[in-house]
Amino acid sequence: MVKHVIKRDGRVVDFNNQKIVSAILKAMDVTEAGEDIVLAAKIADAISKLDVDGMSVEDIQDCVEMELMKSPRKEVAKKYIAYRNQRNLARKAKTNEIFQTIIDAQANDITRENANMNADTPAGMMMKFASEATKSYVDECLLSNDVREAVAGNYIHIHDKDYYPTKSLTCIQHPLDKILENGLRAGHGESRPAKRIETASVLACISMETVQNEMHGGQAIPAFDFYLAPFVRKTFEEEIDKVSAYTNTDYSDLKPIKIDDYIKRDLTGLQGKDRAVQHAVNQTVSRVHQAMEAFVHNMNTIHSRGGNQVVFSSINYGTDTSAEGRCIIREILNTTYEGVGNGSTAIFPIQIWKKKKGVSYLPEDPNYDLYKFACKVSARRFFPNFLNLDASYNQDDAWKADDPRRFEHEVATMGCRTRVYANAFGPKTSIGRGNLSFTTINIVKLAIEAMQEEQDKETRIQKFFQKFDWALDIAAKQLNERFDFQKTALKKQFPLLMNGLWLGSEKLSDNDSIEAVINQGTLAIGFIGLAECLIALVGKHHGESEEAQELGLRIVSHMAEKINGFTEIYKHNFSCFATPAEGLAGKFTKRDKKTFGVLPGITDKDYYTNSSHIPVYYHCTPEHKAKIEGPYHKYEGAGHIFYVEIDGDATHNPEAIMQIVDLMDKYDIGYGSVNHNRNRCLDCGFENAEKDLHECPHCHGHNIDTLQRITGYLVGTTNRWNSGKLAELHDRIVHK
Amino acid sequence: MRADQICILDVLHQTMADGPGFRTAIYCAGCKHACKGCHNPQSWDMKNGHWVGVDELLEEILADEMSNVTFSGGDPMYQAPAFTLLAQLIKQYSNKTIWCWTGFTYEEILADETMSQMLPYIDVLVDGPFILEQRDTELLFRGSPNQRIIYLHGEPPEDIIPGTVKIEKPR
Numbered sequence: 001m002v003k004h005v006i007k008r009d010g011r012v013v014d015f016n017n018q019k020i021v022s023a024i025l026k027a028m029d030v031t032e033a034g035e036d037i038v039l040a041a042k043i044a045d046a047i048s049k050l051d052v053d054g055m056s057v058e059d060i061q062d063c064v065e066m067e068l069m070k071s072p073r074k075e076v077a078k079k080y081i082a083y084r085n086q087r088n089l090a091r092k093a094k095t096n097e098i099f100q101t102i103i104d105a106q107a108n109d110i111t112r113e114n115a116n117m118n119a120d121t122p123a124g125m126m127m128k129f130a131s132e133a134t135k136s137y138v139d140e141c142l143l144s145n146d147v148r149e150a151v152a153g154n155y156i157h158i159h160d161k162d163y164y165p166t167k168s169l170t171c172i173q174h175p176l177d178k179i180l181e182n183g184l185r186a187g188h189g190e191s192r193p194a195k196r197i198e199t200a201s202v203l204a205c206i207s208m209e210t211v212q213n214e215m216h217g218g219q220a221i222p223a224f225d226f227y228l229a230p231f232v233r234k235t236f237e238e239e240i241d242k243v244s245a246y247t248n249t250d251y252s253d254l255k256p257i258k259i260d261d262y263i264k265r266d267l268t269g270l271q272g273k274d275r276a277v278q279h280a281v282n283q284t285v286s287r288v289h290q291a292m293e294a295f296v297h298n299m300n301t302i303h304s305r306g307g308n309q310v311v312f313s314s315i316n317y318g319t320d321t322s323a324e325g326r327c328i329i330r331e332i333l334n335t336t337y338e339g340v341g342n343g344s345t346a347i348f349p350i351q352i353w354k355k356k357k358g359v360s361y362l363p364e365d366p367n368y369d370l371y372k373f374a375c376k377v378s379a380r381r382f383f384p385n386f387l388n389l390d391a392s393y394n395q396d397d398a399w400k401a402d403d404p405r406r407f408e409h410e411v412a413t414m415g416c417r418t419r420v421y422a423n424a425f426g427p428k429t430s431i432g433r434g435n436l437s438f439t440t441i442n443i444v445k446l447a448i449e450a451m452q453e454e455q456d457k458e459t460r461i462q463k464f465f466q467k468f469d470w471a472l473d474i475a476a477k478q479l480n481e482r483f484d485f486q487k488t489a490l491k492k493q494f495p496l497l498m499n500g501l502w503l504g505s506e507k508l509s510d511n512d513s514i515e516a517v518i519n520q521g522t523l524a525i526g527f528i529g530l531a532e533c534l535i536a537l538v539g540k541h542h543g544e545s546e547e548a549q550e551l552g553l554r555i556v557s558h559m560a561e562k563i564n565g566f567t568e569i570y571k572h573n574f575s576c577f578a579t580p581a582e583g584l585a586g587k588f589t590k591r592d593k594k595t596f597g598v599l600p601g602i603t604d605k606d607y608y609t610n611s612s613h614i615p616v617y618y619h620c621t622p623e624h625k626a627k628i629e630g631p632y633h634k635y636e637g638a639g640h641i642f643y644v645e646i647d648g649d650a651t652h653n654p655e656a657i658m659q660i661v662d663l664m665d666k667y668d669i670g671y672g673s674v675n676h677n678r679n680r681c682l683d684c685g686f687e688n689a690e691k692d693l694h695e696c697p698h699c700h701g702h703n704i705d706t707l708q709r710i711t712g713y714l715v716g717t718t719n720r721w722n723s724g725k726l727a728e729l730h731d732r733i734v735h736k
Numbered sequence: 737m738r739a740d741q742i743c744i745l746d747v748l749h750q751t752m753a754d755g756p757g758f759r760t761a762i763y764c765a766g767c768k769h770a771c772k773g774c775h776n777p778q779s780w781d782m783k784n785g786h787w788v789g790v791d792e793l794l795e796e797i798l799a800d801e802m803s804n805v806t807f808s809g810g811d812p813m814y815q816a817p818a819f820t821l822l823a824q825l826i827k828q829y830s831n832k833t834i835w836c837w838t839g840f841t842y843e844e845i846l847a848d849e850t851m852s853q854m855l856p857y858i859d860v861l862v863d864g865p866f867i868l869e870q871r872d873t874e875l876l877f878r879g880s881p882n883q884r885i886i887y888l889h890g891e892p893p894e895d896i897i898p899g900t901v902k903i904e905k906p907r
Contacts (some may be wrong), residue, residue: 621750622758623802646752652876655757661800688873697873 002047004054008140012054020044020064027080036073043067063517072235095132102128107130109631118308129307131162138164142485145288147478150152152161154445154591156475159526164482167489169497169521171217171312172434173412173420176227178500179207196238197284200231201291201313202298208311209304211501214494215434218312221349222412222431225320225328231264231325235287251276262288263326281635288327292335298341299348312417314347316387319359319407321366329370337386338378342685345678345707350415351384352671355661361390373659376654378674382707383640385673386414388664393634394421396428413671416580417639418524424567425519432503433520434636437482439475440526440579443555444608444634446471447536448596461537461551472525472559476566476574481522483572487515524574524638525563525580528573528588529608532617535601543614543628555629556612560635577638578611586727606727611640616732623663630667642672643733650676652691675732678707739817743785745778745810747796754806755835755860755877756893760797764809764819773868775879779810780804790822798829807836807858816851823857833859839866842886861886 002015024040047055047063055063061084068077088707104118113333118124138161139148150156160170180200183191184207194200204227208219239257244251264282269277299313317329332351340346353361353374358420360367374384389410390392399409411421420433446467454460484497491498491508498505504517531541533555559576564605568572586607593603609615612632614625622644633640644660646653657674664672679693680686683701693704748754748761765785778784797805805826814818823834836858838845845851845863855861862877862885870880877885 623750623800650752653752653756656752659758664804690873 002050002052002055005060006054007057008057015048015055016047017041017044020047020060024064024068024080027068027076027083029077030079030107033073033075033078039071039073043071043699045487046640048424050728071313077375078285085443095136097130098132102132121308123303123306131499134162134165135507138162143478144481146474147481147522149476150292150471150478154588154595155442155471156478157440157442157588158478158482159440160216161669164485166216167486167493168214168216168485170435170437171215171219171418172211172497172502173220173222173414173416173430173432174204174211174501175432176204176207176209176221176224179203180227180231182500184210184498194231195234195427195722197235197288197291198294200228200336202297203293203301204228205298207496207501208299208313208520209302209697210496212305212311217435218314218416220314220316220412220414223407223410224332225313225317225325226407228328229320229322229324232284232288232327234423236262236284239283239287240276242283243276243279247276249276249685252511252590254280259323261323263490273481285327285331289331289334292328292331293340294336294344296332296349297340300346310348312416314352314413315349316352316354316412318354318367318370318384319343319356319389319410321359323603326367326370329367330373332385333370333373333377336381339381344680345381345441349709350388352415353378353384353408354387354412355664356389356410359469361661361665372654372658375657379650379652379657380653382673382676385671386661386664387411387671388669389663390665391668391670393637394670417578417641417671419637419639419670420522422573422575422637423520424573424622425571426503432501433522434502436486436518436521436523438524438526438577438638439479439686440528440577441468441471442592442608443468443471443527444529444532444536444588444602445592445595447533448592448599449604451536452596457538464533464537465555468555468559469562472562472566475525476523476563476570479525479574480570480572482544483518483570487513487518489514507675519572521573522575522638523558523566524575524577525566526577526611526638527556527559528579531609532602536599541601541609541615541618542612543620543624549628552612556632556635575638578636578640580610580641605731610728611638612734614617616645616728622660625670626663628663628665630669632669634668636670640670642669644672644674646674646676650674679708680705739821740790741787741795742790742815742818742822743782744793745785745786747793749800750803753808754808756803758800758803759806759835760800760803761794761806761808761814762797762822764807764812764815766814767809767839769811769865771839771866773871774866785810790818790825793822794825794829794891797826797832804833805835807834808892808895809837810834811839813838813840813845813851813854816854820854820857823854827857835860835862837862839864842884855888858888859890861888 005015006012021040021044024043025037028035028040043064046067047060065081068074068080102119102125116425119128139151151158158164165236180194180203183193184203191203194203204221212219233693236259240251240254251273254273257277261279262281262285264285265278267278271276285470300310301465302310304311317332320326320329336346336351353371355371357365359365360371362368365371378384394411396409399406408429408431412417413419418435420430420435422428447464450460450464450467454463490510491512491514492506492510494514498508498514502517503520508514508517530552534541534552538545538548538551540548542552545683563574563576589606589608590601596603598604612629614620614628625644626642629642646656650656660672660674663669672719676692677689679688679690681696681699681701682701682703682705684696686696686698695702696704742762743765745763745765748763750758752758752763754761763779765779765783767780770780778836807819826832826834834857838861840851840863842861842863845855862883864883866879867882870882875881
């Protein structure tokens, strides 16, 4: 007896005779002889008595076809088959349509979802095909009912849903010292531990490039200066050996000599040991510079992932005050200032200056000179961004100035803003950890619903919070379900990541599941469009009204509190995220516009405002922006960013960048950066900051490349931006 | 013309294009240089501006702890007595630096009894008319290369801005 049926989306339902009967009758209807209810019932009955517990829809349809062919009504069988094919085609048509746009290399929001990927190349197309196919698989087979409904209802968005079936995790901060000290095995190659700066910098690249293919998000190095500093020393010692050999003099006693600062100097007038040391320093600086150049070049050119994507790479630095660490910092900054190739601004890695009082910020700090230089580099090249280690929530009492491994107690960030620091199930650190998955709540839609349901402001706000709690519960449930799926992956599915890079992974055997270690990661619940949400609730956004700001803080602090509760309930590290939502900026809005029409200040643009930001079209001073946005950062433990749009040619105004960092310091802002226009003529290399530049003032060429920032990353040309993001860029105004 | 009011077009807060760092920029109305190619000819006529008390401007400037100050326009030198008063008060109540843009040359200002009164309170003077024929959009804080960035007191910063001139303290 057949008891249940397995539907196409994997769901199991009770077997129902009547469904078979009505399908046969439908086919009979379009024949000349018409319906024969007795025959239809007889066939259904025969199928129900088959000696199996359950059947798939396709199996049942095969049986119906066979029974009809055996019956006198063979013409019904023909109609039934035709009807079945038609339905199958309709089901596939939607996917085919999407495939066709990928094949035709059409620019639309499917092919432009990710600005870092070139979906026109063969590898990029292959990625998109797979991505589109897995998304529907996830909907039909991996999501529970209420989650699927919340997604379909435009209430939540599951990030990197196409990667869901692979069980991959999002991102990681690489403990690069492990790779440099132990070597690594990747692909068909095995590397020995690094002995000099060139090898160390290449291993850093390979580590990120390899792991990127085991994850779906970014790769970062949390303490670039600390990790590479020992190899500056080794390079120096190697140079001393060379001098010894060349001059036939034993200078080996110079190897442990203390170097105050690795600065190139003219050898004229120097003799003996002084000359040997200075020569070795000069050679070391040149080699470190070249190694940094090679690192940046590699990170921008090696397409280590399908879709001709380079690694989403980030490096954090600025707090190593040793001469060797300072040499790394100075040379990566020099390289970045000069630009790659013929002087182009490097898109990767995203560079992050760790600003810390007593170390790398105040005029009396040992790395103040490099901080000033970093501001100058940022004015010209957008990077480094600035990470505020002094923010109240970024400090750690375990940090000690004389601890050689103090970087373990310094927060590090992914360039895009993803932040992993607090840990309910292990050490508080960023290193060897990362995000597991993200889900974002459409708080604008919840607010619009509340606005339309309730006239009275207080009741409306209450209603919003009820809906918000419902959405938060669903998001947490969904992340927990994904966690339960991810944890079934085996260690061997992540050959490098789970071989010591991820915190605790070294103790796993190949066939162990990763369950025991991934609780070190975070599950992040994000939100987008606080500004529009507030307009729906109280008529104004938080940049223009104190009442709105108060409510905004109430919303986000409530969210953080509730999310802390999820950590208790589910026993995972949940955290609150200020969603950048590159691909999401327009998606939510487009659908809400369809549902609710054009609502002024809410759905009248093609995007929702980034997380808790003030709308990009709103005119205000940088300080006002800092004052309003700063207080949100402490709640957004999974990541936040503060942007200032700069007017004029920032290249010449590093003081302004320093003052923006001062704002971060003053308003407890965690992570921030500046945005400004940078045009580059691809024909002659001329660069300037003019808005809407179409013709090069020097060579009059029209090959102008305009750099802008998108969710923390730089994008070489806005041609690859999706419609939501383009509309947002168009509305961006400078802050003054 | 009154010495306790300034005819202004606009006050910009925390601008980053009118000198180094954040600045409060006082754009005054009124200019007779009539440089060919001026990007702001409506600033020539004082009728396009409105009168604001020096005390009010001072308050606005001091309210922003982070920003230094820029005088621009128009040409502040046509309202030298009021700007002198404002500059003097700024120096009295803060340690903000003042950059001043003018179409007169430094030498012309030195030779003028009224205009030269302002110089002791100005840190950096960007001088001279804009010459359209010499226009260079790559110049920092200047329109044409005849204009100079003059540090009237003290040393220019180490990272010297092209076009910077150091000058002995005016008598």
